[in-house]
Amino acid sequence: MTGKGAGDGRRGAINMIDRFTRAERAVHHVTALLLFGCLITAAMLYIPELAAAVGRRGLIKSIHIWAGVALPVPALAGLLSKAFRGDVRRLNGFRPHDWEWLRRGDRRAVRGGRGVIPVGKFNAGQKLNAAFMAGAILVMLGTGLMLTFPDPFPVRLRTGATFVHDWLTLAIFAVTFGHLWYALRDPGAMAGMLTGRVTPEWAARHHPGWLDEQNPDPSALDTVGSSADEMS
Amino acid sequence: MTDKADPAYDETYDKASGKPSDKTPGKPSPVGRRVIIGMLGLGAAGIVGGATIQRAIDRALAPVSKSVSGLVPAAGGGFRFYSVVDEVKPRPPAAYTLGVTGLVKAPRTFTFADLRALGQTRITAEFHCVTGWTVPGVRWQGVLLRDLLDRVGLDPAAKALRFRSFDGAYTESLTLAQARRPDVLVATSMLGGPISHDHGGPVRLYVAPMYGYKSLKWLSGIEVVDRVVPGYWEERGYDVDAWINASNGYG
Numbered sequence: 001m002t003g004k005g006a007g008d009g010r011r012g013a014i015n016m017i018d019r020f021t022r023a024e025r026a027v028h029h030v031t032a033l034l035l036f037g038c039l040i041t042a043a044m045l046y047i048p049e050l051a052a053a054v055g056r057r058g059l060i061k062s063i064h065i066w067a068g069v070a071l072p073v074p075a076l077a078g079l080l081s082k083a084f085r086g087d088v089r090r091l092n093g094f095r096p097h098d099w100e101w102l103r104r105g106d107r108r109a110v111r112g113g114r115g116v117i118p119v120g121k122f123n124a125g126q127k128l129n130a131a132f133m134a135g136a137i138l139v140m141l142g143t144g145l146m147l148t149f150p151d152p153f154p155v156r157l158r159t160g161a162t163f164v165h166d167w168l169t170l171a172i173f174a175v176t177f178g179h180l181w182y183a184l185r186d187p188g189a190m191a192g193m194l195t196g197r198v199t200p201e202w203a204a205r206h207h208p209g210w211l212d213e214q215n216p217d218p219s220a221l222d223t224v225g226s227s228a229d230e231m232s
Numbered sequence: 233m234t235d236k237a238d239p240a241y242d243e244t245y246d247k248a249s250g251k252p253s254d255k256t257p258g259k260p261s262p263v264g265r266r267v268i269i270g271m272l273g274l275g276a277a278g279i280v281g282g283a284t285i286q287r288a289i290d291r292a293l294a295p296v297s298k299s300v301s302g303l304v305p306a307a308g309g310g311f312r313f314y315s316v317v318d319e320v321k322p323r324p325p326a327a328y329t330l331g332v333t334g335l336v337k338a339p340r341t342f343t344f345a346d347l348r349a350l351g352q353t354r355i356t357a358e359f360h361c362v363t364g365w366t367v368p369g370v371r372w373q374g375v376l377l378r379d380l381l382d383r384v385g386l387d388p389a390a391k392a393l394r395f396r397s398f399d400g401a402y403t404e405s406l407t408l409a410q411a412r413r414p415d416v417l418v419a420t421s422m423l424g425g426p427i428s429h430d431h432g433g434p435v436r437l438y439v440a441p442m443y444g445y446k447s448l449k450w451l452s453g454i455e456v457v458d459r460v461v462p463g464y465w466e467e468r469g470y471d472v473d474a475w476i477n478a479s480n481g482y483g
Contacts, residue, residue, distance in 0.1 A: 051313055052430055058319065093260025131264035135271030142275065151468060155362060156283050156481035163282030164275050 016197040017214055019121075023081035025196055030074040031133075035176065037067035038140075042169055068144050071137050090121050091130040097209070098124035110205045118209035129179055136172050140165060283482070311359070311367055313430045316464060320399040320450055325426070325434040330418070334394075334456035337385030344434055347420050350375045350383075355415055355440055360476045362443040372438045374419035378412040380454070392460040395437055398452035404437065404463035405472060406446070415440035418451065442474040 020028070041064035044054045054060060078084035101107045101117050101124040109116045122130070146153055146161040153161070183189055188202035203211040278285070325344035333339045353376050359367040377393075386408075393411050395404040410416065419427060419438040427433030432449020439446040445465045466472045471479040 046312070048311065048313065056319070057313075057315060058317075092262050092264035094263035095260050098263070127264055128267065131267035132271070134264070135268040138268070139271055139275035143279065146279070154481055155470065157279055159286065159362070159481075160279035160282030163286045164278035167278075168275070 015200055017200055017203055017211070018196060019192040019198045019203075020196045021081065021083040022196065023078060024084050024087060025193060027074045027078035027081075027084055028193060031071065034067045034071045034074070035133075035172075038064060038071065039169075039173065039176065041067065046166075046169075065144070065148055068140060072141060075134070075137075087121070091127045094124065094127065095120075098127065101125075108206075113201065114204045114208045115206060118212075119207050120213070121207055121210040123207070125182075129175060132175055133172075136168055136175075139168055140172070143168075311431070312361065312365055314361075315399060315449070317399045317401045320429070322429045323398060323434065323450070328434050330435060330451060330454065332380060332384045332454045332456070334454075335387035335390040335458060336381075336456050337387065340384050342380070344420065347375050347418060347435060350379060353414075353417060355417060355438070357415075357440050360443055362445055362470065362474065362480050371422065371424055372417055372419050372440075373421035374417040374435075374438065376414065377406075377416045377418055377437075378414075380418060381411065381456075384456075386456060389458045390456045391458050392456075394455040394457050394461050395448045395451060395463070396453040396455070397432075397448055397450040399450050402448060402450075402464045403461075404446055404448040405460050405466070406439065407460060410439070410473075413441065439474075441476060443470075443476060443480065445470060446474045 041060050044050050044060050045057070045064060051057070079088075097118050097120075101119060104117070107117055107123075143161040143165040146158065147165060150158050183193070186206075188198055188206070192198040192202075200211060203214070328344040330342045330347065331339070332342070352373055355372045356369055357372075359370045391408055393406045393408070395406075397403070406416070417438040417440075419436055420434065421427065422431055422433075422436075422438075427436055432447075432451070435451050437446070437448040437451050445463075448463075460472060462472050473479060476482075
């Protein structure tokens with residue numbers, strides 16, 4: 001689904017657009033690594049056949065707990081980066097076109113090389129994915145700490161924490177698979193997250209609003225100079 | 233002609249008005265924050281009401297529990313293996329012994345073969361873990377605990393039993409009255425075969441009317457004592473009398 005002429009974003013470095021800084025990518029990659037650590041050890045602790053085959057329950061449990069406790073750290077550290085703070089703001093905010101993106105069956109349609117909906121840096125699905133993961137990490141951290149240190153809690157609440165931790169795990173597996181499904185089918189998006197840069201053709205198809213923001217309307221190029229304020 | 237869009241916002245120019253359209257519809261609505269707050273609220277509600285909801289789900293899924301076990305949390309059909317220590321060294325039946333000591337007339341050590349040679353009792357029942365998962369129709373076989381006690385003979389001061397596990401850490405307790413029930417086994421067989429190491433084999437306790445933590449795994453010793461000594465989990469807040477549906481906040 002990427003712009004054919006421009007390849008998948010690795011070639012044609014001349015007019016590539018910066019999408020993610022090193023800090024933004026580091027937050028993503030470290031979070032992804034920790035999440036995989038949690039999910040793989042979760043499977044080893046939970047699925048009876050795997051649990052019996054792998055053994056070493058003490059070690060696996062320690063990895064699971066430490067990866068889980070560390071999971072919010074990259075995003076918190078990322079707040080030191082201005083670019084990441086900007087991403088958080090963008091991911092948080094829904095605009096009318098985001099609701100339109102969710103409603104419309106042709107949300108990914110492209111006309112004349114541009115996506116039909118003026119999607120910004122993140123589409124509504126990416127925004128919901130980010131919000132879900134943020135909420136999920138916090139809820140899993142809370143319930144996980146209750147299960148790791150159960151002494152202060154009555155049994156009823158421990159059972160409730162187990163219930164939440166178990167069912168939310170299923171949801172996280174589903175959402176993570178969905179995220180990977182869309183990412184792996186889109187080499188332009190992969191390049192964006194791996195190298196930090198994308199082609200303008202890819203941006204025009206998937207994030208036309210964001211592209212315009214980087215590179216305002218060509219007809220306005222002459223008037224939007226080095227300092228926009230001077231031109232107002 | 234116009235300001236460049238604030239890079240903190242997520243919008244493009246509105247072609248008709250020539251203004252950045254992020255200003256046109258007003259502030260973006262904080263959907264992300266609402267999703268996170270909503271999830272925290274649901275999580276808290278789940279912690280408070282999860283025990284009840286899980287029971288309803290178990291009942292609803294009971295007809296298909298065999299096919300979804302291991303996938304759907306606590307839907308039945310699947311045991312979860314808990315151990316309080318890192319690793320338990322397996323003990324083959326040939327090397328297994330069970331000591332019955334304390335306030336008894338004749339302390340005795342039973343081998344695995346001894347236990348198999350005594351009168352066997354079979355029980356099929358649903359297994360309930362206190363944390364919410366259940367396994368329907370589990371078959372057990374073994375010696376009634378009261379038969380073992382009759383073999384060694386009890387001192388008049390005997391009031392309770394203390395059980396030890398060869399995991400080196402776990403302990404359990406029963407009153408004499410509980411131990412004499414006809415549904416309390418020193419089990420040597422489970423699910424139609426030997427008790428696997430993960431299930432606490434070769435010999436474990438099975439206390440049918442109580443939550444799973446009473447059914448001590450890797451049974452290595454029974455001490456007859458003059459008062460109930462709370463077991464491993466009971467020192468950590470669980471009820472000593474762990475009746476299913478009538479303890480630990482249930483029922």
